[in-house]
Amino acid sequence: MHNNTGLGEKEAKLELLIMGALPKAVPVAFIDVDTQKDFIMPYGCLSIPGSECIIDNLAKLNSYASNHCVLWIATMDSHVLEDEEISSEPDFKDTFPPHCMNGTAGEERIAATLRSTPLILDVQTEPLEKLWSFLEDCYDSVVFKKNNFDIFSNKNLDQFLSLSPPHVFVVFGVATDFCVKYAVEGLLHRNFKVIVVKDAVFAIDQEAEKQLFDQWQNEGVKLLETKEIMDLNPDEFEQLFS
């Protein structure tokens, strides 16, 4: 026998589990990018001015996902002082003052995007078995921690998506011109279909957001409003791309 036979069996079992346990999670997945107190609340360490205006829409997307059993993927900025992005003399392009520091209240999600039973995956690569536990232990969401702009720097995300990739990804959160940008472009690079919820994202630079919206549309991204998302059934998202 080949020594990789066991892994193949595990993957096959996992696919069956996904098909059985999360039948409605497969057509579409929501990606909630960094909706954490330090970014969105006015008292946050790196508060994005005006971003509170998306909170109501974030809450609507959360309810929709709960009601329709949509796979909910979240990313979570989480830093220690030694991280490259953190600086006492930040340029606000590549470096920022301390924010979302590990273990602080600012690192927590805002109430609108809290889920009751998240599986939280740190940046170190986890064994496939831990990703299985997402299905076996009834988690309602999976959270990928990261310590830079790129959500795919957490290698568990690629591993997780390779198990049974959703047909369409719906992306929202903050900031449009930083981590949301990396999420959208990382998904496009992997040839996934992407919807950006334009009234549930918020940028640091509003002009940059307009340019990104134009660029993404040219690259095949669909820009929808929250209410348009709410009017679709999970099976209908993919039809927007046909």
Ligand SMILES: [Zn+2]
């Ligand atoms: Zn950060």
